[in-house]
Amino acid sequence: MFDIAQQCTQAGTELMQAQLAALRAYTEAMLDGGMLCAERHADVVRTTLATGTVAAKQIMWAPVDSER
Known part of the structure; x- marks a missing residue:
């Protein structure tokens, strides 16, 4: 079992990875x-x-026009 600190660290890491993936997708869409x-x-x-x-x-x- 994980203790609370490990769970918070893991959740924070996963959140940061998700935010970076979203930022990468937005950046690629903007460049396209x-x-x-x-x-x-x-x-x-x-x-x-x-x-x-x-x-x-x-x-x-x-x-x-030659008439002028």
């Missing part, structure tokens, strides 16, 4: 969410840059 957000922002930047490039090429190669 951050990575997903960064990937989405990168996709938006790529799309915007591609659209701007197409628009710039259209402007550069647009026919010049």
